[in-house]
Amino acid sequence: MQITVKFFAGFREGRFKVRVIELEPGISVAQVVQKYEIPESEIGILICNGRHVELTGKLEKGDVLSIFPKVGGG
Secondary structure, X not given: OEEXXXXXXXXXXXXXXXXXXXXXXXXXXXXXXXXXXXXXXXEEEEEEOOEEOOOOOEOOOOOEXXXXXXXXXO
């Protein structure tokens, strides 16, 4: 199945901004995060098709997964 993965801010470094990727059906958000070697502790928010999703969420054909890092500052 194909999904679209979007990285934001610092997660783009050494990766990409947007890419359509091929995955096995039933893959979880956590498995995509692991595929790109993103430490879970650095994730700020995960959005799938415009809605908040947990790492345990399952992805479906055509989903758009956006991965945002934690943001600091003041």
